[in-house]
Amino acid sequence: MAAGTETASAESLSSELSQRQHRTLWGDVWLRFRRHNLANIGVVVLVLLVIGVLAGPLIYTVDPEYSFIVDDINSINQPPSVNYPLGTDDLGRDTLARNLFGGRISLAVGVVAMFVSITFGTLVGVLSGFFRRLDNPLMRFTDLMLALPSLPLLLVIIMLFRDSLKALLGPELGIFLLVVLVIGILGWMPTARVVRGSVLSIKEKEFVEAAVSVGTREPAILWQHILPNVLSPIIVSATLGVAAAILTESALSFLGLGFPSNVPTWGRLLFENKDFITQNPWLVIWPGMFISLTILSINFIGDGLRDALDPRQRR
């Protein structure tokens, strides 16, 4: 961190002497990020989606499970209209309400699973990069995990432990925890490798040597000198991790092995509605579009962050 601020301020002296503006590391990152057009579009779209999903059900108070057949027998498989903004499904349920509600779960799964995999990946990466004795066993373990076929294994684990967790914690919380944990535990390996690589190179830098020479203890070196400097690869892989987790959850639900039918995640909506594609294509288009927009904007943001955080790009 200290080194980064120093180079940044040294450069600001040469390039922006006239402005005499103080520049910080994160200020620079922000400036570079703002220059990345696609990433900015990504931020706008993602923020809109998140606000829509969080605030939407509070404003649009239609019960996602309520079937409008009760009021009107013709209200099944409706295209978008004034009464039903995004149409209705084969049971006469409101598509907008279901998509808003489903988005909450899809995004929540993405974020929580990302935290699981980033925490674990960072832990393994830092430990194996910093402590030479742990390096070999931990990396062997990472290689082994990478050789496991993740999608088949995910399907198998979820299908096998679904019923016992459902009995233990209830259908919604149980499945949520299972999906999130399994996606996180099968997804930490790339983070661990990237973090280990960064730790290995930063460990040899002069400022770490200086810290060691003045008698800084190992935990302090780790926390104050190494960890802040590996933040940028962690941030990038966390961003992309959210997208990967949302994608995995949707794939699981699409195969019918994710959440139960009363929890309409976007993937689950695709799975349930794919058989009605001829009667009412909107049913498939909406959730698919929301998933794609989310993943696309997160990937754009990830690209922008990677460019913005790359020290070689610093001008």
Place this chain on the structure above:
Amino acid sequence: MGQYLVRRILTIIPTLIAISFVIFAVLDLAPGDPTSALPETIRPEVRQQIRKAMGLDEPFPVKYGLWMRQFFVNEPLSLIEKAFDIQIGDGEKRLRVTSWGSRGVPVMDMILERVPQTLWVVGLAYVVAIVIAVPIGVVSAIRQYSIFDQVGTFISLIGYSIPTFFTGLLMILLFSVKLKWFPMIYDTNLQVVDWHSFVEQLRQSAMPVAVLGFFQAAILARFTRSSMLDNIPMDYVRTATAKGFRERYVVIRHILRNSLIPVVTLIALGIPAIFSGAIITEQIFRVNGLGALLIGAIQLNDIPLVQTVTFIFACLIVAFNLIADVIYGILDPRIRYN
């Protein structure tokens, strides 16, 4: 190289043992009972005897050892027997891994039935992806920041962000429902005997291949582009240009050759992943392949079948990791293994 190869192959053995242990343990720990598919009228004592005869009451290490023998000795022997039509020992008595779902059918036979469909779709998709992606990646890198590059980069970002299950459904919507060009469901029983049935086969493969191929092409094109961009500013490129070679020659003989080394490795590493990706594609278009077999087995709680298919996927990953390492060593003489 030879020595490296031997060492590298030897490291495969502990990896495979560890993977097989994980897969076996996960499935063995899980609840589920092979006798649950039997009729309810069977008395509990009889059921107990069936369980005993199947070896379900043995302790975990014994079960694991027996499964290993079945998988690593019995199954390969039977496969060799079948392939060369010869007898090795007492083939009838050899215990094979059998399915719980379809009573007593050897799992391997079920898998072999499904492999051709998956290989056809996956293989074709991968070839299409490579043929499209590499030239696009090369041209975008040479004309960096041109319109072609920007459009290509944008499309490839979209291609790898939109999940295959959505592109698949969109294609069905457009080409089967609206335009009626291609059939919605893949017919596995179709026999290619004449020109007409061959065209029919191509028509029904078009959409699954396009979906899987587009996704892979997006990844490959991005990677080819960045690999080319790594090589373009190199000194040897400047030297070649300075010697007066034409641009086309420099690109093809110098830049492309060096840039393709990591691309070829990525292609090898991506093959197992595309098999897993096929699980979803097969589900969309109802292709009766390996992925469909796995999903069906999971739903039926057919543990031996699930174990075997998952383990085959794991073997593919390990094998192609090795192949990628070896190709890298052959293509790039700078890499020394000693």
